[in-house]
Amino acid sequence: KAGVTQTPRYLIKTRGQQVTLSCSPISGHRSVSWYQQTPGQGLQFLFEYFSETQRNKGNFPGRFSGRQFSNSRSEMNVSTLELGDSALYLCASSLMNTEAFFGQGTRLTVV
């Protein structure tokens, strides 16, 4: 079956702009989590959605938000981009309390 699909793969934005990233989970998976990965901070949890509800949230500012649709697809949005938001954004889907399957990620560069 198809894996987790993230779009776009690469993105370049200017400081102050906003960006929306998309994630399509594995069919049947209702939990979608988002992570930010940087060389200095490693994999940092952003938030998790389950059945269209945000279930957990990491320690990120309110500029980072997300949502999940009825088909389990998820989007995350970052507003007022800062240079420090440059990172690989990873989406993972899972069934309840099982392994998370990751997508390839979206590489965001803020200039």
Next chain:
Amino acid sequence: GESVGLHLPTLSVQEGDNSIINCAYSNSASDYFIWYKQESGKGPQFIIDIRSNMDKRQGQRVTVLLNKTVKHLSLQIAATQPGDSAVYFCAENNYGQNFVFGPGTRLSVLP
């Protein structure tokens, strides 16, 4: 591809030798653990998991050991191959919460 952790601890092993990658986890209430492998330009890939009611689990060429007393997890790779070169992350989960990832270890397989 994208760099993952420019300053990660590195383990170098000869091809054919066994590798042991260690991880200290933080939450004594965590009940589910996963090892992930991340190659350059890709998202983390599931290797093996273990629940807290076990102390050892074996897969194909890989073994995970869990020591709850000292909150320690290890990944053993038998007969290490060049294709095993990657960054390895441990992740812990407390039922219903998000995964928390360790900082990662870079495994380098020498010919």
